[in-house]
Amino acid sequence: MNRRELLKRSAALGLTAAGSLTLPAAAAATFDAAAERAALNPLAPPANASIPVAFLISEGAVVIDFCGPWEVFERVNIPGRKYDAFSLYTVAESAAPVTAGGGLKITPNYTIANAPTPKVIVIPAQSPASEATKAWIRNATKNTDVTMSVCTGAFVLASTGLLSGKAATTHHGAYVDLAMQYPDIHVQRGARFVEAGNLATAGGLTSGMDLALRVVERYFGRDVASQTAALLEYQAQGWLNPSSNAEYAEPIRQTVNHPICAICDMEIDRSLSSTYKVKTYYFCVKEHKQIFDASPDKFAGE
Template sequence: MMIVVIAATNLSSENRIMNARTMNRIELVYRLTRFGFLLALGVLALSALFVTGGPVKDDHSNRNEVTTDTTSLRPPDKGKIPVAFLISDGAVVIDFCGPWEVFQDVMIPGSEEIPFRLYTVAETKKPIRTSGGMQIVPDCTIQNAPPPKVIVIPAQSAPSPAVLEWIRKSSKTTDVTMSVCTGAFVLAKTGLLNGKSATTYHGAFGRFAMQFPDVQLKRGARFVENGNLATAGGLSSGIDLALRVVERYYGREVAQKTAYNMEYQGEGWMNPDSNQTYATSLMSTAEHPLCTVCGMDVDPKIAPKSVFKGATYYFCSEDDKKTFDAAPDKFITAVAPQSAVSGSSN
């Protein structure tokens, strides 16, 4: 009996050892499996990091660079999107014809019709003379224009109070109210940009900063978006902002196809920071003087000039000189920190 008991005892001991070994193996397999799963997750995370080029940024993480609202826009279920091009004498052709070409070239898969309805709007039906002399008869006036979902404001002459009120009223229901080049001055005069970010033509940074201190000027931005308001830099920047609007309505693929069909190779519409070459102004020196207002080259022998606090400032035109002379202290404060404009001693 003792032998049996001992054998049973030995058997129980062996079973416990085998069970322990089995449990250890199971636990080891579990731990290895768990470790492998976690390792796989880590590899996937690293792969995603390299594929995307870095960690994903919050759209609102760096508002000090360029303000961009990435919200998609919903096109209407029926009908076309009405786009109003607000023009007046002196309107710069590429500022409105560039975006016009973009919108008219959009093709939506499964449809043969252009999804935008384009028309010009002015204060009256009187023919408009553009900056290059082109004559345009407006399609509508501000009294009878169809309510727009998109407004394009190019560089042009100073707006009347009635035009400014039309912009304010219409912008209450627009998807996008956009300015191109110094059209930002027109939009800023409505007060809609107060407390918001905006950009304009690089040669007008100084004047814009001085005239609209309540607007945060973004130098070096191809375009800036704030809700339903958007501002583009100079001239061809309007093409990029228009492509950006197309992207917001119909997606990147449609916008890329539109640019391709136009043989437009610029990619600024995908990168609002792409105007960095204009982020700072050149230094004006005695050997190479620049217009204090617009930054263009001037001939000191014939250029208008002003002397202020012992320094000489040159200008492209008498109008620029008048702008400076009206408030030189204020102008230099607005311009100098960014453009490093310096008068040559005289």
């Protein structure tokens, strides 16, 4: 999914066994901070069972958003443990095949009517959730250790009301959309992931892998999480520092030669523009042009 399509999706949601990693010295403090966070907020895995993880999918689900965390959880290896660390399955509203991003066809393992009770839920960017699916998320989250969204999956989680009054993040191109649609959510710019009780939200795309590694860390400790990352040959260290998306903390500044969307700071579609007080403004998707046209003084900075 390109960035424009990702924005279209967010707007549509309501606006019309390897060894341990060796870390460089500069990351040592961050690593120690992660250990401190894990000590303060650990999760207890069951002694005699796997941790059930439900991946909620619907049409257009962004593949890396759920396949990245899937690979993380699937690769966790605990020597001497009788059961796999995690038991993974897909869940959809119906048993019909789901067409994910790029045309990938997936037949769900379960429906929301018969899915096993999860301890972890992963919600990738996807189509808007039905009322039945939102009810399933709300009910299942009463008993989860972690219900996590990835990228603009945050809009699905937000639509349940569970994020009301809490801090959350999403893809950096959807910060404005999330804040406008859900003003009671404290949108965190520049966050790789945000944890709020048993809810967690990741930034865009690969951020979901970092949040999944953080969940592994909370269950089994930093050594197991780092071994999992090494097994995956995943060298990014965002899971050690939830603030590591700092480059997105401040809005992008446009130039004459590089105009950006007047609403969300994303790349523009030059066919979408409006003129206000003799100045031309561009937009990435038609929904953002509509928002601007309704209240141009709010976004024009005049």
